[in-house]
Every structure is written in structure tokens, then in C-alpha cells.
Amino acid sequence: MRPAECGAAYGLRLQGCNRLPPGGYHYRLARTVTYEDATSAVNMSAMKIYNTTAGVLLDHDGRRALCTDVGWDDLLNTEGLHRHLLQMHAGLKPFPAEPLQLTLLPPMQGQELWASGVTYLRSKVERQEESKDSGGGDFYQRVYEAERPELFFKATRHRVVGHGGAVRIRADSSWNVPEPELALVLNRRGTIVGYTIGNDMSSRSIEGENPLYLSQAKIYDGCAALGPCVLVCEGGFPSGAIIELSIVRDTRTVFEGSVAVSMITRRFEDLAAWLFRECSFPQGALLMTGTGIVPPAPFTLQHGDTISITIDPIGCLSNPVA
DSSP states (O other), X not given: OOOOOOOXXXXXXXXXXXXXXXXXXXXXXXXXXXXXXXXXXXXXXXXXXXXXXXXXEEEETTEEEEEOSOOHHHHHTOTTHHHHHHHHHHTSOBOOSOGGXXXXXXXXXXXXXXXXXXXXXXXXXXXXXXXXXXXOHHHHHHHHHSSSOEEEEEEOGGGEEOTTOOBOOOTTOSOEEOOEEEEXXXXXXXXXXXXXXXXXXEEHHHHHHOGGGHHHHHOSTTOEEEXXXXXXXXSOSOTTOEEEEEEEETTEEXXXXXXXXXXXXSOHHHHHHHHTSSOOOTTOEEEEOOOXXXXXXXXXXXXXXXXXXXXXXXXXXXXXXX
């Protein structure tokens, strides 16, 4: 499955918004996105690290090892993390279990979770549409073009779930969507040390009513999911990677879409630099980089839906809606 997001806003000829029977949405572009397989583009020395109830699971090219004597915060802030992980892995006994056989925690502990807004054109267009009646549409055009990005606090650890955990929709919101995003893992010095998958749950009816309600639309219990692991690699994240979103309801796919990571309008290093400009993070931070997939109105999440976000070569983050 390589569905792509609706392309009308990108100056591309829209081939169609195909309705998935019954009641679903599937967006694709007339232009086919071609890319090198993201998995092969990553250096073979890349490491996946999983935060689990049993310890930190290291996965190097399918060879797994479990470390039980290191804390997550200390690990992420280790100088030369990639090299350190390879040395750790070499000194540990092989671990036979698959990651999904363990209880996966969000890849965070003492970190704060922040998010970026309006970093993809699709996001700008949708935000302008949802807030046009409140007079806030111009704000999104301005921030899309500005040097300073939109950054906002999202959550601390207790409001975030990992792979398999249940995300929530607000009881006082009538329009709720997931926002699939690539998330940067930053150490206390503001250096990007890894990448994970994030789901920025959003209450669009609240934010659309007034942009000043952003914090209420974004911050609540169960408002985010992260995981399933952190990818630590040299040379940066592969530019050809694709973010894919699928929402299943009662065994039926009701929405699917995708976007190339390369369509983001901001550099990852710039987003990290703005976040750390006047803020300190003693244990580091995670920063979601924005979404390029926005389910259109009137689509809204329902209790019992399953949200799956795939970004090769990280993996798949899947969560039910409570």
C-alpha cells in the first residue's frame, strides 16, 4: 500500500479521491512518488532501540539483545550514542524474543514531547479551512511562510502511550483526527540522536472554533502515541521515506493516505534549534515535525477505531481509540 495524500493543493493534477466502500477515504496523486526503498537507504549499522518493561531492547539488523542495567534518560544522553549502542550490542547475549512479544513503552521517560505545526502545505490548507469562520485563517498562511516555525508543547510522559496503547478523543470535541508524524529524538544538547513515529491527536472542532484554543485541542490525557522504537543511524533520516496512515473501523479501512517526508518545508535541524533557542531540556526532548496527511471533513475518529502509522525504516505504530 502506497496511498498518497490529496494533491490539489500542491499544483498537481488530482486524479481522484476514491471513496473506500463503504464510507472510507483514499487519497492518491496522479504523479507517482518514486523513491529508493527507505530501509536499504539507511546505513546497515543503524540500530533500533525499544523502551520496554523488561529493559532496553537493542535490535541491530534483526539481531536483538536486552539491556537491563541502563536508564532510558541516561542512554539517550550518552555522548556518541550510535557508536555506544553498537558497543553495547556486541557485549550482550542474544535475546530471542521479538519486540512485540514484550510490553512496549513510549520511547520517552524524563523528556517533554513538543510538536510542530503547519510544516506541510496540506496542513496549512486544512487549518485555514477549519478556522475560516473564526477569522484565524490568515495566521496559518503567515506562519507557513515565516522564518520562525510554530512549535507547541504537547505532553509529558503520563499523557503519552506507546505501541498498542489506547489513544483518546475528547468528549467535548465533535471532530477528531490523528496526525501521523515523524518525531525527532533530541538529547539535552539539542542534537538529533534518533527518530521515531508520533501520532499527534487533534480536536479540530476546538482548534477551528478559535486558534487560541490550540492547547485544549492538543493537550489532554491520551493525546499522543509514540513508538514503536527509536531509530538511531548515521547520516540523517532517509529523504525518500514515506509516512503512511491507515484507519480501520470494524475490520474496514475507512481512511488511508500517505506523504513523502521530503515534502516538509522545514529542516529538522532548524526545528530543533528553534525549540532549544530559549528552553533547556535536562533529559532532552522529542519533537514531532508536523503532518502532511489530514483526513478531510466530515471524517472523524470513533471509539474502537485502530490507527496505524508506518514509516520505513522505523516500523509501524498502531493504537486503538479508547
